[in-house]
Amino acid sequence: MxxxxxxxxxxxxxxxxxxxxxxxxxxxxxxxxxxxxxxxxxxxxxxxIPHKSDKLFSVQLNTTDDGNNWWTEDDVPLQLTYKDAMALHNADTPERKTASVRALFTVQMDDKEVKPFLASTRVTGRDFFPIFDLEFVYGDAWTSEQEASATPVVVLDEETNDRLFAGENSVGKQVYLDDTAFRIVGVIKQWRIHTKYYDLNNGAFNSPESIFMPITLIAPLEIQNMGNTNGWKYEEINTFQERLQSEMFWLQFWVELNTPEELKNYSDYLQAYLSEQGTKGRFERKTPQFNLKDVNEWMQYNKVVxxxxxxxxxxxxxxxxxxxxxxxxxxxxxxxxxxxxxxxxxxxxxxxxxxxxxxxxxxxxxxxxxxxxxxxxxxxxxxxxxxxxxxxxxxxxxxxxxxxxxxxxxxxxxxxxxxxxxxxxxxxxxxxxxxxx
Amino acid sequence: MLSMKNISKVYQTEKVQTHALRDFNLNVDEGEFIAVTGPSGSGKTTFLNIAGMLEPFTGGDFMLDDVNVGTLSDNQRADLRNQKIGFIFQGFNLIPDLNLYENIEVPLRYRGIKSAERKRRIEECLEKVGLASRAKHLPQQLSGGQQQRVAIARALAGKPRFLLADEPTGNLDSLMARQVMELLEEINREGSTIIMVTHDSELARRAPRNIQVVDGQLADFTLYQNKAMDEIAAKAGQPAIEA
Structure with missing residues (x-):
């Protein structure tokens, strides 16, 4: 019918x-x-990242004085200071975790045929790749030792590898970022995401970075971030070292917590960390305040839509x-x-x-x-x-x-x-x- | 087979009540061919519509093959109508977009008859009305008489217990009217019960039983007005005019 x-x-x-x-x-x-x-x-x-969006958490620490206003709904800064980010990054806790920040480098080759170009670069830890499920076409992430020793190594994305090496395996080859020679240790499959949820500073819908390097290179290479830098009090900053030790917020931090127990343990850890920092006189705050927001909460919190x-x-x-x-x-x-x-x-x-x-x-x-x-x-x-x-x-x-x-x-x-x-x-x-x- | 006892139909508007039928009593036996006559507005079509369950009645009892029609839901009435009643209308009422085959197929589809059986019945009915070669024609490609024969084929295809015909020859010239009447007589001889409303006294006389509706009642109703209601019911359906 x-x-x-x-x-x-x-x-x-x-x-x-x-x-x-x-x-x-x-x-x-x-x-x-x-x-x-x-x-x-x-x-x-x-x-x-639907299969693990509830397991990836953005970390926020409120290291400002009580009564200090921020533009977020709960007055907690969106990013971390360098010293907090690195303390959390280097902490001896079992989770996958990483600090990261965006930078900009001029890419050059010994080959004069290849014209120099600017490349958006993510300065981060080796855990960044497994946390965000980045797959490797060639090679792998840099090792813990290379990260600890601030070895100048990089991972390229597929498009950059195509551009520089016509898609061939470039692991072991050299590339110049600004004036520093970097050895390529890996090439990732092109990362295609609609929302750049892991760093919403320069626009939520920009493309991911095309080059990745160890975060430990920030200090020796005095890498400037290409994102937001926010302060909340007057600080005399004349050198890069002073910047690193300042209370300015300019790094992002992500942690992968797979179980409620891991979430609780990490929350306890952050609580303890903030309490300890409070006692050092960095800020005056009666109750430690931090946020652990999963990917979707993070996007809502940042009003992506x-x-x-x-x-x-x-x-x-x-x-x-x-x-x-x-x-x-x-x-x-x-x-x-x-x-x-x-x-x-x-x-x-x-x-x-x-x-x-x-x-x-x-x-x-x-x-x-x-x-x-x-x-x-x-x-x-x-x-x-x-x-x-x-x-x-x-x-x-x-x-x-x-x-x-x-x-x-x-x-x-x-x-x-x-x-x-x-x-x-x-x-x-x-x-x-x-x-x- | 069909029994109406004290059937009434009242059309109600804001200020006026119109009694289209009142105390209408009729019994129809299997195989009868009844002509219903009466002046315009007397209630003939209302009676036919109620007999065909096309409109509800206001009061009384209506039994069709031992089924109390008054207790049925709209869907049950539609189902019973589809199973037991075939209609032939003055204006043919063929669906203009459907060819003859498809027009005859309409009631069979609603009955859920399978395609092969539908085909067999449609071809049989088209053969019966002499239009087998026109199956793919659209209604507007036929004459009025041919269209009415298609309407009769459509009514017959469902093998109904009753054929209700409302002025079936009203839109036809005398020759075509006679042909249609002959077809109805043939169908009646084969066992179908036919109730036909007509203005044509000549056609009415050809039916074995005539009843006349006047002012919403059978014309001979007054003969029985002094008798008990049971007796009225028993008498109801007696022909007012014998052919």
Whole structure:
């Protein structure tokens, strides 16, 4: 019977091509606009590492005086000082953990054919790679010994390796970052993430860094960070060493805690660490304050998806509702004009339920066609967004979930709009129309 | 087979109550061919609509093959209508987008009959009404008489116990009307029970039993008004006009 209903729906659409086309266009435009904003929202809010997002925690320590305001919702600074970051990084605790910071280097080769270029670089610990599930194409991360001894070694990403070495195994080869020669120890598979959740300082939707080097090189090479540096009190800083010992916040810190017990132990550790730091007179704070936020909490805390984006999605759904209101009107006209035929069908034995389903199948088909055209319109919209200067322009794509969601939303929306006209027409009293046809 | 006892139908508007049928009593036995006549607005079509369960009645008892119609839900009435009743309308009421085959198929689909059986029945019915070669034609490609024969085929395809015909020849010229009437007579001879509403006294006289509806009642109702209600019920259905 379902196939018969589809056949009847198709005939009905052919019988009133203009009205059908208007309805399909209305739903297509509504869906196109809705899916454009929804796709961007979806990509923004998507869990970037779903299989372990609840096991990775960003660490925040409040090493400011009581009463000191910060722009976060709980007045806790987003980043750590160098001395805290390195203390936590070097702590003899069993978890995978790492401090990290973004820097910028000029990449040069002995080969004059390769023009120097600027590369965004992550200065971090060797645990960074397993924490964020980075896979190696060649080689591996630097060793603990290399990290401890601040050996100038680097890991490249695949695209940089392609650019410098035409994709060949470059492990053991040399590359210059600024004026320092670095030996390549590994090449990672290209890291593709929509949200740069591990460092939200310079824009949540920027690409990950392309070069990685040990964090212990910060001090000897006097590496300047390329991110936010925030202070909360006056400090006389004239040398790089003074900067390292200052109370300025400029490093990120992540820890992988796989069980509630690990989480509790690490919380206890941070509590103890802060209490100890408090006694050293670094800050005046009655109660130690720290945060351990998992990936999704961290993204919410940093408002990765802004209120504007949510409003935009709400507005696009409102627009869809307006389209649906128009479709409802057209459906009412179309279905009620068909009441005499419905009367005949009812006289011939169709139940109200059968008539109702027949009409819902028809609106579902309109929704499906509208949804398919809507996807094309949404692609056009997303293409337009990619040409804007929005920081999330690179996110303007539609993944498989959204591709499937588009017709599903369109069909659901059409069914919603069609319920009332279908209900009205299925209540047709056959006797009224049989004599007058 | 079909029994109506004290059936009434009242159409209610804000200010006016219209009694379309009142104390309507009728018994129909299997195999009968009844012509229902009466002036316009007398309640003939209302009676036929109630007999076909196309509209509810206000009061009284209506039994169809031992089923109390008054207790059925809308869906149950639709099911019973589909199983037991075939309709033939004055305006044919064929669905214009469907060809003849598909038009006849409509009630069979709602009954859930399988495709092969549907095909067999449709071909048989089209053969019976002499339109087997036109199965793929659309209704508008046929004459009025041919369209009414398709409507009769559609009514017959479900092998109904009753055929209810509302002015089946009303839109046809006399030649076509006669052909349609002959077809109905043939169907009746084969065992179908037919109730036919008509204005045409000549056609009515060809039916073995005539009843007349006047002001929503059987015309001979007054003959029995002084008798007990049980007796009225027993008498109900007696022909007012004998052919």
């Amino acid at each position: 379902f196939l018969h209903y589809i056949d009847l729906s198709w005939r009905s659409m052919k019988r009133t091509p203009l009205v059908s086309m208007l309805m399909i266009l209305a739903i297509a435009v509504g869906i196109g606009i809705t899916m454009t904003s929804l796709s961007v929202y979806h990509m923004m809010s998507m869990d970037p 802004s209120a504007d984006n949510k409003v935009l999605v709400g507005l696009s759904f409102l627009f869809l509702a307006v389209c649906l209101a128009n479709i409802l009107g057209l459906l009412l006209g179309k279905f009620l004009r068909r009441a005499p035929e419905v009367g005949v069908r009812r006289a011939l034995g169709a139940s109200k339920r059968q008539i109702f389903i027949q009409h819902l199948v028809e609106v579902s088909m309109l929704g499906l066609l509208g949804g398919v055209i809507g996807i094309a319109i949404a692609q056009l919209g997303l293409w337009g967004v990619r040409f804007t200067s929005n920081e999330y322009a690179s996110l303007a794509t539609m993944d498989i979930k959204m591709l499937l969601a588009a017709p599903a939303i369109a069909i659901s929306a059409c069914i919603l709009a069609g319920i009332y006209p279908a209900w009205l027409v299925c209540r047709t009293q056959p006797a009224i129309y049989l004599k007058t046809q």
